[in-house]
Amino acid sequence: MLKISGTGERIFMAGIYLILLFVLVITFYPFWNIFVLSLNSASDTVRGGITFWPREFSLESYKQILQDREIINGLKVTFLRTIVGAPLTVLVISLLAYSLSKKELLGRRWIGLFFVFTMYFGGGLIPYYMILKSVHLIDTFSVYIIPNLMNVFFMIIVRTFMQDLPAEVEESAKLDGANDLQIYWRIVMPVSLPVLVTIGLFAAINQWNSWFDSYVFTYDPDLKTLQAVLVKILNQFQTKEFTNDSTAQLANSVKRIAVSSDTIRMAATMVATLPIIMVYPFLQRYFVKGMTLGAVKS
């Protein structure tokens, strides 16, 4: 690295650190603030002014969450869709990617175009909803799984990885009489594990984060995911925040509900964020490579 010398360089470096510090603060502080608010007692939070540290420490909101049937159920559904959905997505995508990585595949170009075209053109929300409805996916758990099995972008990343694998091992296995499925399962998949884990984690994060499908495509309260429950809580908060004046005369009881849902909102946000915070730093190693691959996809 360069040696820092002279006032000019010093000012330059100060500017650099200032920029990075600013980015660090605006990306970290909001999460910290939510965390602190979730640890402050509900009645005290209403007074406002909680910034860096809880004023009246309390675990009450987390206790409430653990008793909230809606949130607990939401957490269960979210967890389930993540552990069921992500591995299935990896399976479907890697099978497809392996096949498309074979240069000798008949009609490879056209099959590839069939998938890539969907990245650039879609039917839109309403026809999509009608299709889901016509195949009876609305208001079922499958609506979380089946529409998310394919992802062309992930497929291209995996295919690019598999194309670069040395062909010798596969060829010798072929001479031994193994078919393509066996070669994929015994040779290619184990070698591709790093890239498969990466897209698996991405798929898991997508599953964990997705809210619209649960919010719009399901009605059964038992099928609502944590994110969908959070949207509901957020809507309640907005109604409270933005109709302050007109509802000032509203009874205290209503306000008390709003207040308690407010601390729940912070705690629920934390619960939904925590798994992400724990997982995403491990992705770093892989996604730089994945993204560069994706950027120069053939």
Place this chain on the structure above:
Amino acid sequence: MEASLGQEKRMNAQLNRKKGTSAWKKIKQQKWLFLMILPGFLCTLLISYGPMFGMYMAFINYSPGGGSFFYQFFHSPFIGFTWFEYFFNSGDFYPIMRNTLAQSLLSLLIGFPAPIILALALNEVRQGLFKRVAQTVSYLPHFVSWVIAANIIITMLSSQGPLNQLLMALHFIDKPILFFQNGHMFWWIIGFSNTWKDMGFNAIIYLAAITSINSELYEAARVDGANRWKQMLNVTLPALVPTITILLILSLGNILNAGFDQQYLLQNTTILQYSDVIDTYTYRYGLQNGMLSYGAAVGLFKSAVAFVLVVSVNAWSRRVNQQSLY
């Protein structure tokens, strides 16, 4: 699934009897490869191509009552471009397009340079804990859902939230700004929220481009007496120009995709006139108000324009950079 599998095999067989035995032999050889394509193929057919077929809804007056979906689908009256005319002539067309383009362009204006600046800054810092932490934290917002992001943004900007407190403590304002009750502010909120969420993640691609710069270039610049600022300006930045160009062109192709999640989750009825974009409009009319055919028409309008944009933009980028999307 098994039924259609058998069907496809039969179709393949018929096809190849005509084509001759060599292709048939090849298919037989590759039967496992085709079998492995099948799950992804069927998913894409249903989830992506099904709705394309369903776009026909935009040209009929679909009414959900009566029979099954397909019965209604084929028996509703065909009305051509009536829904499109209705959209263009309605008072909604102008504000919706204005909001969509304004929010997109503002997001681009703030969100496009931000990751470049961040990448340049990260590149100047010595490898170490601070750099690692700064970088890792910077893309945390990218990985959380818009639901969480919206919760956070609304809390930060609420009347008693940290931003209002900070501005009041610094005596910039006397009383809290009601960010979400002022329509004009919403475009900026979207612009900054998008930037906040994706700046760190988008910086990765620039950082990757920076690592491929030949270090001899820096040495040569140093011999010529360039300080670090000059090196950044004359060596690092020019090396990023191809990446910057292609990403800028691509984002212009995406200009109609102003988003859905952020608008839907951050908006409220008092500022709808400024917050509503094509996608939220489609959702509200199509699904919430039950005007399915109208929603489908608005959605089709967007898909068609977006497709033309992306294809022309890709042709453009190919000419500029000899690089393309596909």
